[in-house]
Amino acid sequence: MTEKIIIAGSGGQGIMLLGKVIAETAMRENKFVTWLPAYGAEVRGGAAHCAVIISDTEIGSPLIDKADTLIAMNALSIIKFQNRIKNKGLLILNSSLIHQFKKAKVDILECPCTEIAEGLGNNKVANMVALGAYLAKKTVIPIRAAQEAINEMAPADKKALVEINIKALQEGAKSANG
Amino acid sequence: MKKKILMTGNEAVAQGAIDAGCTFYAGYPITPQNELTAYMAVHMPGKPGIFIQAESELAAINMVYGASAAGARAMTSSSSPGISLKQEGISYIAGAELPAVIVNVMRAGPGLGNITPAQSDYFQATRGGGHGDYHLIVLAPASVQEAYDQMFLSFDLADKYRAPVMVLGDGMLGQMMEPLQLSAVSFQPSAENKKPWALTGCAGRSPNVIKSFYMDTNELEKFNLNLQKKYALIRQKEQRWEEIFLKDAKTIIVAYGSMARIARSAVHALRGKGKKVGLIRPITLWPFPEKAFTKHLTSNTRYLAVEMSYGQMLEDVQLAVGKAKVDFLGRAGGGVPSEEDIIRRVNG
Known part of the structure; x- marks a missing residue:
């Protein structure tokens, strides 16, 4: 099993963190994993993306040409x-910020991530x-x-935020299961 | 066994240095290696370690020069343009025969360039870089784990040969995260790794002298010849490499660092299609692992040097294989040869 995931959105949307949670979880499940950020001059509001690879075997290149999954959090990242x-x-699409996107030969899962979070x-x-x-x-x-x-x-001073993050995770799963 | 942790290459280098007994770090910020400096700033002080954000790269390398002369396991880190600035100090450290570790998380050049990954400092690293006939021992990690492990090796080699060691990574390795297994044992100062030559105060003994300045011509030549003897010994003893599928390989790809990971993916894909392809991954860039090539040298083996630069490592491959055919695939300036590029070249 090898799963290549590109996560994209804008700076401030927690794109890097989303990738890190996947990577951390995969590590705990004894998978090989790489997490590679786009590390240009990234700024809040600018474009941000990272590449995560999970595998049962040793991972060569951490770069992704064609992804098994794209998680697109804003309209720019789709373009x-x-x-x-x-x-x-698979395309996980934040339908709160990306409207009416269609693409052939791709399994699209629309999820109003921002609205659910709000x-x-x-x-x-x-x-x-x-x-x-x-997931x-x-x-x-x-x-x-x-x-x-x-x-x-979660760092010690941010433990109060664990609950809402886990709730968000569950709500996202619920939304996907329709 | 300790729990695995997820770390960037930059952080792994820093933690590796601390676990390997580094007690002095001086550096000046530059991307894409700032996480290394930042990690040191948090974790070095009081370990017992000293962290100094120097006023410049020149100051940092000269602080390392001084700390090393006083017997500390000392290091600095920077990225390409910053490493260029340190060259005078590195030459002095080599000339004074002091151990030190210099980490270069390469970025694309020349000039200020940008922070995309590149391997364009290969010549600078392996040919000395500064003035004078000297070499650095150069290690090239290809994973976060290896970046950590090589810090132990680099401090050990530096002490053993009283020579500066460079760890040569790139922005991709510095920024990427992978699971890391920390060492169960950390470096402990012992009688074995004592430094009787260090400047520790000469009460009760004759003074030690550390210098790279020789007025007398004969004396300087003699010193140089001794240095050359040391380098010959290092060449003989310290070549390191990894090899994959060499036994029946008709094409052998040569790549190091991050580039070797991409080459490894290509090799596995090609083997899956029945292509007889192997990989030599130099772990020491100086000394270049010539032994890996002489061991497998046959007249009809084809080599493919792949690098994120325009034919720098290629020259060492050519020197190592003599008359065998060496093809080249390289991009720089932030361009990275892809798995598909390599596969196309092997098939083509």
Whole structure:
């Protein structure tokens, strides 16, 4: 099993963190994993993306040409990365910010990540909503392990935010399961 | 066994240095290696370690020069343009026969360039870089784990040969995260790794002298000849490499660092299609692992040097294989040869 994921959105949407939670969870599940950020002169509001590869065997290149999954959190990221999805690959699409996108030969899962996050009281957890939707759709790593990872990754002074992040994860999964 | 942790290459180098007994770090910020400096700033002080954000790259390398003369396991880190600035100090450290570790997380050049990955400092690293007939021992990690592990090796080699060691990474390796297994044992100062030559105060003993300045011509030539003897010994003893599928390989790809990871993916893909392809991954760039090539040298083996630069490592491959055919695939300035590029070249 090798799963190549590109996560894209804008700076401030927690794109890097979303990738790190996937990577941390995969590590805990004894998978090989690489996490590679786009590390240009990134700024809040600018474009941001990272590449995560999960595998049962040693990973060579951490770069992704064609992704098994693209998680697109804003409209710009769709323009930039729509051609980087593999034939029959998965597209998790933040339908709160991306409207009426269609693409042949791609499995599209629309999830109103930002609206669900706002409903929970903090639009910053839209990334965890997307993660929940992704893990409900593709069982590469168990959602329970992701919850544990979130809990342990949270620094001591941010433990209060664990609950809403896990709630977001669950809501995302619920949304994907329709 | 300790739990695995997820770390960037930059952080792994820093933690590796600390676990390898580094007690002095001086550096000046530059991307894409700032996480290394930042990690040192948090974790060095009081370990017992000293962290100094120097006023310049020149100051940092000269602080390392001084700390090393006083017996510390000392290091600095920077990225390409910053490493260029340090060359005078590095030459002095080599000339004074002091151990030190210099980490270069390469970025694309020339000039200020940008922070995309590149391997364009290969010549600078392996040919000395500064003035005078000297070499650095150069290690090239290809994973976060290896970046960590090589810090132990680099400090050990530096002490053993009283020579500066360079760890040559790139922005991709510095920025990427992978699971890392920390060492269960950290470096402990012992009688074995004592430094009787260090400037520790000469009460009760005759003074030690550390210098790279020789007024007398004969004396300087003699010193140089001794240095050359040391380099010959290092050449003989310290060549390191990894080899994959060489036994029946008709084409042998040569690549190091991040580039070797991409080459490895290509090799596995090609083997899956029945192509007889192998990989030599130099782990030491100086000394270049010539032994890997002489061991497998046959008249009809074809080599393919792949690098994120325009034919720098290629020259060492050519020297190592003599008359065998060496093809070349390289991009620089942030361009990275892809798995598909390599596969096309092997098939073509």
